[in-house]
Amino acid sequence: MEFDFEAELSKLTREELERLAKSMMTSGVALSFHGKRSAMQIAKKVRPRQTRREPKLHVGSPEAQSKNMLIEGENLQAMVTLYKYRGQVDLIVTDPPYNTGQYFRYNDRWDNDPNDPELGTIVSSEDGSRHTKWIKAMMPRLQIMKAMLKPSGVLAICIDDNELFHLGMMLDEVFGEKNRLAIINWQKAYSPKGGKSVSKTTDYVLVYAKDKGLAKMDLLPIDRSGSKNIDGDDSGDWIPTDPSARQNREKTAYAIQSPFTGNLHYPNGEYEYDGNLPEARAHWVNFTKAEAKKHLREWGVAYVEKDLGDGRGNALVLSGSSVALEGYNPASDPVVQLAAKKALERREKGNWPKLFFRDDRKRRPGAGRPRLKTPIDVVRAGMIPTTFWDEEFYETPADVGSVTWPHAQSGHSDMAKKELDEIVGKGHAFDTVKPLRLLKKIIQIWCPDNGLVLDPYAGSGSTGHAVLELNMELEADRRFILIEQGAPENGDKYARTLTWQRLHNAVTGKRPNGKKAKPLGGGFEYRLLTKTIDAKTVLTMQRDELIDVVLTSHWENHKRSAPSLKRVDDESYQYLVGLDQNEEGYFLIWDNGGPVGSLSLDTYKKVALEAKKASIEPPFHVYARYEMFQSPNVRFWKIPDKILADLGLNENDEYNNEDERA
Template structure:
């Protein structure tokens, strides 16, 4: 229970009749309930939130029109944002989010929300000594949890990060909104591995992720079955008794200094570095695998500005040129080293093992001349293991079931790792002190979002969730999409949805990173992805739609359109073509979408003349039928046209009825 309330508690004075009756009924029935001042209002207030007009900021979008249509960064208040994204209701596979912790440093509350949830102001900072800080936090979270529930598919899962300040309160709210029976697990992950000296009793080294399903009987933990095409990539050239395997990357994106060092090849004597990444296994393990190639390895400083290298004992070391960039050119070779007696003996031993023995886990492709790689076994994949996994124990003899699990930092990363990852992308000075590590977010996405699923983060922060989706798509050839909602701290004009969230995701896609002087340089290959950057603006109703400029209405149509029969694939790709008068977009089936204009900013009607123009534009752009047409009136009909009346159909797509009532005030909806 949120707090114990008895008949002598002064808080009873603030409760209304319905709240008091609920408490008494639970007391009589021996049940447990969550009670706090303003709870009933918090449970109902989200129904009064109205959708808003969204505008695309083209300067902040990334990628082609097709790439932009897949992902969204939405700048604005998240409750209003989720209501506005009505077409995604019941379309989200995973909600993964990290709301502001109630520590007196990050959480803000707007008192106006108690009566008007449409107020966009973030409110004031709730201090640590505020006597109602827990109540304010719960009043802010409760309506947003209800909206998150609505956004999820029937098979969907929600994972919320939290610390011990509100762990119990959040758990009680999740039990009420999602149902205790739908709790999948409580993850305990290690955020730090060294105790802090600022605690009088116990130093907090863990945080939590509460994982609930919308319907636990329908939700799945794990991956979708793999096909024969994927399995065909696995071979067994060395007759490994563990079975079929394929080579995998021996590095990870998480840059930790102790894991960035040189490895000397037993075949060529060349030095191999992890590039702009880091070796993915502990140094002790890497040394054991290298020695399985028949040579003794030692740790030795080779004065390359990195930690001690793993080199062959008594072997010569290639000279590293002073101007050598070891991130972009991670291999240092030398003819003299290659032909030295020590390396010749090492090569003979390694070749003998390659030809006659099972190869070690760390091996060198291309007959020993390639970069170090790791074996990944198909049998583990068949057990549901992801090829690029971060679990500590890779062997599961029974089907995976999650109850209350503890993940150490080697599996999930720790909080400092998250800050380091953000520093590496946007540089220092971002002022974020709590950033979740990519390992943690990627692991959750791997478990509870299918490879073509949609991930929503209503508290996007610095954009770690979007970053994790993009990285996983690259690593596992997945096609997951994301929606990130972030308003940022609007004080002093700092809406970091633009300055930080958008910039981080943009650099993940472009591969740009700041160098030591803060100048952006190309450090990684670009990613085949993109996103659309949208901004919440004014509230919407029929009169708002009818007075919109052309560009505004095009944005609204692109944002709001969906079709009942194929909502999951109803994203529209905007088409900007000066030669087209009415064409504004197309869907994944190459069907055209048109808005009829009578003049620059007045909606027209569908008649024989405008229909003829539509046919001409569709043929010129090689679009398929049927043609989707938005107009004020329809005085001409055709079997090749799907007609959408303005503003009625647009309002319906935003969840508003003809009288512009909020979609979720309808009685008996659920």
């Protein structure tokens, strides 16, 4: 369907026309599509939902459960319901459906009522309006994602080439082109497939900041456990680093002859003198040929350049050696024998040259591959995310820009599927999983150690798994919120099957067929979105329903992003229902067999007695219908007003704080 510009223009308000004109004047380029006006406004029509906790699906200790969430439900409705986290998320990393004609569904009724629960039919690749439908589904979700982020927050969204350009234009419009941080090109496949077209071996991650001036980019951590000073280096501890990079550059892909063995080392492997050269898939980095020659001469032997006829740059070989690609045996070369003697003597003195030769698998001194000594003070906080991860370490971060992440650094699709198979078993039929290495890398760069990560398209739960793994590896305290609807049209709401199983097994160490792995620890709450919520709904809830809503929605300005309240499951308490991170008590006044009660002198006395029994100090947070008694020990929360406010509604069930939704 063609875009009727005049018809759509006539529907715009003055404010909308001004915003459109400003956008056109500042950016000069705008994405136009049929139904754009309604798509831009649809998020404001979404109603928050009642959230029901599912205790049987919680995993971990009560404290661990309160930190993380797995929510079963539609993601637009879920993000609206998570009003307490509006403006509190550090990083959104997500993987929406790619509109390939296999997974993306669209319900035409969403154009007018986003609260319609039906998913709609699969949008086929032959559907002439498939791009428009995908854009109309994504636009309100991107708007809500932006609202969920902190001022310093970052969105990293995975995509393939089907919607890459449309997504980029939407992000430019919602976030602003000036807030684009990176276009990451990651290697999803490590071998090309045959065919008549260019083989697709890469996908993309578009990274945008809510405000580029406030966003921070952390260096990637270096594992310093390998730091050492086995040679007594005067500069102190150092890390052995591989001086080769996976890129074909003939001039810097030359051979280096070892002074210890006489063997030829290429960037991608050792030459066995059998006529089979290592593939030209790598080159030497972090030193020039002149620097390499200088470092090699420091082993007490002379080096010269020699053309070996291997199609690479001139090799660095021992001066006077008869080395050749064929018919040569280093063990019978007297130059090599003399060089080995001098190199071993130099090794014994310690404080080795910067370019050294590691021990081989048989632990023969210097018989292994070339390595560089990288001083620990040069490593500093880590390495910057840049085009190639083997480049020099830098003191300060640089702009990422458009970069390529090879599979050795970001993982690949086959690896991701194997990771999922290993933790939940085969037969899950989930093929769009992302590798943990890719997600962990994104999280390390753009989420602080104690930050909050949101994934509105959780899929198999890879993002949550990555957070748990990073927390264990780096002793961090990141939290996650995952939202997944699953495939209810197939009778599988896999939020409670595949997604839950993966996270459960990651936390506990459980594996298929009774196997065990090292538990990652942590935990999460499982929540289910149910009916829409308003004042009438709140006042007619049963006690357990109301407790769930209080525990999941409560927030205060000074601790808005704090973990959820921990439920107190003890039938001996009539009013005590939860505790916060500071062990402050939350009480719900409920008449036995009746509706929500009021705070009176009598009910306050029961609250005080229950607080004493539970060793809880004031203030006491009390939820009730009316406040008929006041005490300096009580922070009173009126029902339904407090609950509605915590969900972004006012007393008339209309949205408040509209500015925050933009």
